[in-house]
Amino acid sequence: MDAIRTEQLTKKYDLGWRKGKLLALEKLNLRVREGEVYGLLGPNGSGKSTTLKLVLDLVVPTEGSAWIFDVPCSKVVSRLHVGFLPENPYFYRYLTGAETLEFYGKLCGMRGATLKKRIEELLDLVGLTRARHRRLAGYSKGMLQRIGLAQALIHDPKLLLLDEPTAGVDPIGSKDIRDLILRLKGMGKTVLLSSHLLAQVQDICDRIGVLNRGQMILEGDVQTLISDQRRLSITVQDLPEAARARVEEAVRATGASIVSVGHPQTTLEALFLEALRKDQRREGEHD
Amino acid sequence: MTESAIAAPSMSRERVGFSAHRVSVIAVNTLTEAVRQKVFILFLLIGLVFIALAVFFAQFTFGEQMKFIKDTCLGVISVITTLIAIVGTAQLLPSEVENRTIYTILAKPVRRFEFLLGKFCGSLLLLLLSMAAMCILFAAVLWIKEQGMIRELSQSYVGESPAAHVEAQKQIEQIQTEVLDVELVKALVADLAKATLIASVTLLVSTFSTSLVFNVVVPFMVYVVGMLRGTAAEMWGAHRLFMAVLAVFPDFGLFSIADEINLGKVVPWGHIGQIVTYGVARTLVIVVAAHLVFSRREI
Amino acid sequence: MKLLVVIVLFGIGFALLPLENALRTERLQMKYGGAHVTFQLREAIGQNLAIALLAGMRGIVADFLWIQGHGFWEKREWLRQYRNIEVAVTLQPQSIMFWDLGQWHMAWNIGYGAFSDPKNRTKAEAIKREREWHEKARQFILRGIENIPNRYELYFTMGWLYFEKLSKDCDDPPCSEAFCKSADYLAMATSYPDAPQFVPRLYARALEKCGDLKAAYEEWKRLWRLDHSTTEQAWSIIEREIRRLEDYLQIPNQQRVFPQPTP
Numbered sequence A: 001m002d003a004i005r006t007e008q009l010t011k012k013y014d015l016g017w018r019k020g021k022l023l024a025l026e027k028l029n030l031r032v033r034e035g036e037v038y039g040l041l042g043p044n045g046s047g048k049s050t051t052l053k054l055v056l057d058l059v060v061p062t063e064g065s066a067w068i069f070d071v072p073c074s075k076v077v078s079r080l081h082v083g084f085l086p087e088n089p090y091f092y093r094y095l096t097g098a099e100t101l102e103f104y105g106k107l108c109g110m111r112g113a114t115l116k117k118r119i120e121e122l123l124d125l126v127g128l129t130r131a132r133h134r135r136l137a138g139y140s141k142g143m144l145q146r147i148g149l150a151q152a153l154i155h156d157p158k159l160l161l162l163d164e165p166t167a168g169v170d171p172i173g174s175k176d177i178r179d180l181i182l183r184l185k186g187m188g189k190t191v192l193l194s195s196h197l198l199a200q201v202q203d204i205c206d207r208i209g210v211l212n213r214g215q216m217i218l219e220g221d222v223q224t225l226i227s228d229q230r231r232l233s234i235t236v237q238d239l240p241e242a243a244r245a246r247v248e249e250a251v252r253a254t255g256a257s258i259v260s261v262g263h264p265q266t267t268l269e270a271l272f273l274e275a276l277r278k279d280q281r282r283e284g285e286h287d
Numbered sequence B: 001m002t003e004s005a006i007a008a009p010s011m012s013r014e015r016v017g018f019s020a021h022r023v024s025v026i027a028v029n030t031l032t033e034a035v036r037q038k039v040f041i042l043f044l045l046i047g048l049v050f051i052a053l054a055v056f057f058a059q060f061t062f063g064e065q066m067k068f069i070k071d072t073c074l075g076v077i078s079v080i081t082t083l084i085a086i087v088g089t090a091q092l093l094p095s096e097v098e099n100r101t102i103y104t105i106l107a108k109p110v111r112r113f114e115f116l117l118g119k120f121c122g123s124l125l126l127l128l129l130s131m132a133a134m135c136i137l138f139a140a141v142l143w144i145k146e147q148g149m150i151r152e153l154s155q156s157y158v159g160e161s162p163a164a165h166v167e168a169q170k171q172i173e174q175i176q177t178e179v180l181d182v183e184l185v186k187a188l189v190a191d192l193a194k195a196t197l198i199a200s201v202t203l204l205v206s207t208f209s210t211s212l213v214f215n216v217v218v219p220f221m222v223y224v225v226g227m228l229r230g231t232a233a234e235m236w237g238a239h240r241l242f243m244a245v246l247a248v249f250p251d252f253g254l255f256s257i258a259d260e261i262n263l264g265k266v267v268p269w270g271h272i273g274q275i276v277t278y279g280v281a282r283t284l285v286i287v288v289a290a291h292l293v294f295s296r297r298e299i
Numbered sequence C: 001m002k003l004l005v006v007i008v009l010f011g012i013g014f015a016l017l018p019l020e021n022a023l024r025t026e027r028l029q030m031k032y033g034g035a036h037v038t039f040q041l042r043e044a045i046g047q048n049l050a051i052a053l054l055a056g057m058r059g060i061v062a063d064f065l066w067i068q069g070h071g072f073w074e075k076r077e078w079l080r081q082y083r084n085i086e087v088a089v090t091l092q093p094q095s096i097m098f099w100d101l102g103q104w105h106m107a108w109n110i111g112y113g114a115f116s117d118p119k120n121r122t123k124a125e126a127i128k129r130e131r132e133w134h135e136k137a138r139q140f141i142l143r144g145i146e147n148i149p150n151r152y153e154l155y156f157t158m159g160w161l162y163f164e165k166l167s168k169d170c171d172d173p174p175c176s177e178a179f180c181k182s183a184d185y186l187a188m189a190t191s192y193p194d195a196p197q198f199v200p201r202l203y204a205r206a207l208e209k210c211g212d213l214k215a216a217y218e219e220w221k222r223l224w225r226l227d228h229s230t231t232e233q234a235w236s237i238i239e240r241e242i243r244r245l246e247d248y249l250q251i252p253n254q255q256r257v258f259p260q261p262t263p
């Protein structure tokens, strides 16, 4: 069973009278397996947030459909085990941190001592224990992001949808969040996150998909993607100098050339840019 | 960050039915928002107006003063509840969308209808609360007036015969019954029904428009047309087609009974019951219509 | 979608028409509201008040005009006050207070104002003008009674006007005719159980001034026979009047309520 599955998922936004439509997402077939961390990458406006909103039924697909744990997304039940952190989250400014979590907890049907305990845990988890009685109007961007994360986790969901979870958070906070995601993964949770901070994604994602102008242009296992198929690196331990010469000779004898001896990996960033360069569809195709 | 923090109890129900609890959570939250904003300064000002009335009308006879105070207070209450119903409801949905708070709520297992109803109920709670606040002020003004009257009356009877004192006592009793007129409750009930209806109209408008001005102006116009419907019916009653078009608008004139009650006329509870039935029926339909629009809406 | 919504709204609007009409009929039957907002009325009260009126604040508009009229009175602009009173009762013909205080302003204040107006050339003119206002007040109450025929108040008001003012407007006293009229209206007022105790007392006095002393005596006796423990009355006044009339009418001692102690 996939945590998330979409089939031919398409979204055209209505831009209003006589302004036509904007194709934000085109025939997306996405599969997020249970237990993995999936990174949805892409430049601004490529349809990352749209995908998440479609999965949460916040916007209605123009075509195609989506499922969460095999439940159609149009059903309320599908959101029972989902936690969502929107991009640049805003909450009720007049509520305190603790009140905010209480509100979302109650919406999830939690109450009483269980809820109280959970709120304490989560405030501690995201490091907002000291700011718990302050109104969100006075929270910084990073603090809002943290309370957003806590809110998404309140009912201990099996699946987390995080839209740019580290945006606006300082490097240390960002590291904390990434550690948290890894720990959630360790607990068997599934995470779908969107980002354009590639270096960060590289460390935590099992698989990534790259969206550009609403189309998936690249998808796969991170480790496979970032290894260069034409090149092969053999990592050898304790190879004597003489043996090395013989290996090199043997390689040359096959007609192959030795480019370097070192780390053959490319960075995810380079891969990302390359993928964009190859995707040479023109602007007009969008309308 | 402790390990146990993440291992929280998981929800096991695999069915999400309509939940009145979620509606109430959203309603209370909506009320909290309104209360923590600056609405209550408005009430303070209204309170001052009320109290000024008691002083302002002092030169008139008791009967005149009572009529003036009751007319004005009920008028003020009616206007303010209508305003709160419109302005308080108009920004509920747009501000949720604008602040994107709606994303996090609807991403939870919350039905859109629950959300809509919760917002609406929150608006009604605010109406009730503000009405209660104004009624308390109203009652206070009446009480101050009553005490003043009684004091004046007893002073004018000092040193009179026992028979005159009996007379004075009767007059005091009459003042007390007139001041503490339970009939006024009927006017407030009708008022609340009217405010609920206009709030639902505003809710409906705000499900398809995000412009605050539009969301305020349109319900206000519906109110005006609804107010004039009765007059229109009397004047051009014969014109069928015209009346047919007007039938969409609730007849808000039917809710005006405060004047009659202040005139000491009989307004049977049956009549109030019919008014409330009418208001509630209209409101229900409009809320359902609002749901139809909102459930398909992109946010 | 939106079309469907519109259709539903229309549909229910029609479905609720019977209830709406029932409510409207009931309002008419119970004489709710008052004069329609006609062009003349709009002229009389001005734009702003007309809007307030259409907004359903009939009472407040009437009150405003009334208070404004009070201001005119203080400036001795009686005609303007009179006009405001007229509009107020047009707006709220169900207001006992407006009819009652309106006639009081006419018969007492405006009447006296007209009488004492320095522009009067002769005493006769002054008297004539005052009487005109008394007559206006009488006509005014008649209209009030037409609107509110089922309450004691305006009958009492009319009785009081005859008793106090119209009785003085005849040239050859004792002018018992006006008191007889007064008694007629006070009889009406007395017949309402919620009429306060001073109503039948005035009725008895009006009967006496009308010349029907026997009837006056009977009325006092009727009052005296009311249950003393449950009804509140100025018993001492009633006793005094009965004693006086018994003496005056020379009622035989054994028929008296208060027999004379045999000497």
Ligand SMILES: Nc1ncnc2c1ncn2[C@@H]1O[C@H](COP(=O)(O)OP(=O)(O)OP(=O)(O)O)[C@@H](O)[C@H]1O
Pocket (backbone or CB within 6 Å): A013, A014, A015, A022, A023, A024, A042, A043, A044, A045, A046, A047, A048, A049, A050, A051, A087, A196, B299
């Ligand atoms: N409500 C909307 N109405 C019209 N167009 C929209 C709406 N929401 C998004 N779009 C458009 O759809 C496209 C995809 O937007 P989306 O928010 O999914 O991008 P994104 O990948 O999340 O970008 P970013 O990295 O900036 O968050 C954009 O061109 C955007 O302008």
Ligand SMILES: [Mg+2]
Pocket (backbone or CB within 6 Å): A048, A049, A050, A087, A163
């Ligand atoms: Mg985005």
